[in-house]
Amino acid sequence: MAGIVVVFDFDKTIIECDSDNWVVDELGATDLFNELLPTMPWNSLMDRMMKELHSQGKTIEDIMEVLKRTPIHPRVVPAIKAAHALGCDLRILSDANLFFIETILKHLGLEEYFSEINTNPSYVDEEGRLRISPCCDFTQSPHGCSRCPPNMCKSVIIERIQASVSTDGKKRLIYLGDGSGDYCPSLKLKEGDFVMPRKNFPLYDLICKNPLLIKAEIHEWTDGEELEQILLNLINSISIEEHAQFLSADCKLQTISVEALPQALPVQQ
Ligand SMILES: [Mg+2]
Ligand SMILES: [Zn+2]
Numbered sequence: 001m002a003g004i005v006v007v008f009d010f011d012k013t014i015i016e017c018d019s020d021n022w023v024v025d026e027l028g029a030t031d032l033f034n035e036l037l038p039t040m041p042w043n044s045l046m047d048r049m050m051k052e053l054h055s056q057g058k059t060i061e062d063i064m065e066v067l068k069r070t071p072i073h074p075r076v077v078p079a080i081k082a083a084h085a086l087g088c089d090l091r092i093l094s095d096a097n098l099f100f101i102e103t104i105l106k107h108l109g110l111e112e113y114f115s116e117i118n119t120n121p122s123y124v125d126e127e128g129r130l131r132i133s134p135c136c137d138f139t140q141s142p143h144g145c146s147r148c149p150p151n152m153c154k155s156v157i158i159e160r161i162q163a164s165v166s167t168d169g170k171k172r173l174i175y176l177g178d179g180s181g182d183y184c185p186s187l188k189l190k191e192g193d194f195v196m197p198r199k200n201f202p203l204y205d206l207i208c209k210n211p212l213l214i215k216a217e218i219h220e221w222t223d224g225e226e227l228e229q230i231l232l233n234l235i236n237s238i239s240i241e242e243h244a245q246f247l248s249a250d251c252k253l254q255t256i257s258v259e260a261l262p263q264a265l266p267v268q269q
Helices: 019-026 030-039 042-055 060-068 076-085 098-107 154-168 180-188 202-209 224-248
Strands: 004-008 089-097 116-120 122-124 130-132 172-177 194-197
Touching: 004 154, 004 224, 019 030, 019 042, 019 060, 019 098, 030 042, 042 060, 042 089, 042 130, 060 098, 076 089, 076 224, 089 098, 089 154, 098 116, 098 122, 154 172, 154 180, 172 180, 172 224, 180 194, 180 202, 194 202, 194 224
Parallel strands: 004 089, 004 172, 089 116, 172 194
Antiparallel strands: 122 130
């Protein structure tokens, strides 16, 4: 079932913090990070910070150990598993990097739940240093969006997802995010889609400035518990609505009782 694609931002949406800041802070490099931040784009700075940490003797294992301690709300993992069990296609769209995201997902036992992770590429080089590159090569082919950082405009990826899923019938998108980088893709969502901004975070504030610019239905959430409730309620109501449309489209099936419709999944309070 479920013609539903759920796109999750990662930092401060799936996990409670920003994974870049978490690693830099936990490995004691905050001062250098703050000093260099005005001089280069965030994504290039993260690659530079990995070089600095490597030269200080910090290993990949040290970074992985920090990533495994990343704070996460206890209802987020069950929410993701339930959405997957309801047949949704789950994807990640993040300005972190693949190594951080995969390490955390694996630690949480979630690595099989997402069909796609769209983020900045990263790999461990022969010296054991983590290399992080921009998702969009801004020297060769800039994305041209003035709203977004040079390495990533999330709406480019949302449009690709929209184009790829529209080939197999009407799919509804649910987008969850918190940051200003999530605003651009939210503007691309269509009528019938849903945006779930984290309340009182930059995405929510940007949406509130002019909600009419957003075609998707807006459902804000504050923490992992609300994320779970709202997301699963949305999935259930979309499924019931689609099932009802399917039934009414076929006169012969109109005698089927309401009991035959999928029941709403009880959401834990
Ligand atoms: Mg975020
Ligand atoms: Zn953009």
